[in-house]
Amino acid sequence: MRVKICGMNDAAAYETAVDAGADYVGFVFFPRSPRFVTPAQAAAIRAVRPGSPPAVGLFVKPELDQIAAVLETMPLDIFQIYGTPELAQAIRARFGRPVWLARGVSSRGELPAAEDAGQGLDALMIESKPPPGADRPGGNATALDWSILAGWTPALPWLLAGGLTPENVAEAIAASGAMAVDVSSGVESSPGVKDLTRIRNFITASRNAAPGLSASTDAEYESTGQGVS
Numbered sequence: 001m002r003v004k005i006c007g008m009n010d011a012a013a014y015e016t017a018v019d020a021g022a023d024y025v026g027f028v029f030f031p032r033s034p035r036f037v038t039p040a041q042a043a044a045i046r047a048v049r050p051g052s053p054p055a056v057g058l059f060v061k062p063e064l065d066q067i068a069a070v071l072e073t074m075p076l077d078i079f080q081i082y083g084t085p086e087l088a089q090a091i092r093a094r095f096g097r098p099v100w101l102a103r104g105v106s107s108r109g110e111l112p113a114a115e116d117a118g119q120g121l122d123a124l125m126i127e128s129k130p131p132p133g134a135d136r137p138g139g140n141a142t143a144l145d146w147s148i149l150a151g152w153t154p155a156l157p158w159l160l161a162g163g164l165t166p167e168n169v170a171e172a173i174a175a176s177g178a179m180a181v182d183v184s185s186g187v188e189s190s191p192g193v194k195d196l197t198r199i200r201n202f203i204t205a206s207r208n209a210a211p212g213l214s215a216s217t218d219a220e221y222e223s224t225g226q227g228v229s
């Protein structure tokens, strides 16, 4: 099981996520988000634990120059992109780093299109669709019907996100078959305010849900075909 804790915007939360064994940490560069950080803020947070898990930079329909500007201050290992597959490909080509494409889905019938959209990319972030009126495409604390993902074996790795919590993540993993999960709202006390206990509990609950698959058993994990690079 791999776990990403997204929306890192304070050092204590970051330190807690790293110490609890997060496999990825996410930084949101979308100004309308309650988790928005500037590149300088992100770099200062990351400096708390140099050499920590891969840093995932989250961008919504970015200009390539916006990403380049962030990279001048904040090194990122992976990009999580909300936008078209073509934009995601262009980002991958320009920056030479893995790109995860976010796709909101609500039915099994939408999965083939999601898989198509991910062709040539490194992973799919499978999320719930934003609720009506939401002013951001993710991070809305809404869950999808996990059962639509049961038995899905796309050609590229995928992570499950949207509305996950320490309380429901085991059920989500069992129902969907996900081997990588991502959370933001579910480890917060209010939008943008991370809760340290909930971060620890989420990571523990995720690992306990799939005890045979941990970051330290990479070979076994990769053999499932859902390894996330």
Ligand SMILES: O=C(O)c1ccccc1NCC(=O)[C@H](O)[C@H](O)COP(=O)(O)O
Binding pocket: 006, 007, 026, 028, 030, 033, 034, 035, 058, 060, 082, 125, 127, 136, 137, 138, 139, 140, 141, 142, 161, 162, 163, 164, 182, 183, 184, 185, 186
């Ligand atoms: O977190 C945000 O504010 C955000 C803004 C714009 C696009 C995506 C955003 N978040 C995405 C994530 O943090 C995760 O991929 C996931 O959607 C988390 O969802 P949730 O746990 O429901 O907050």
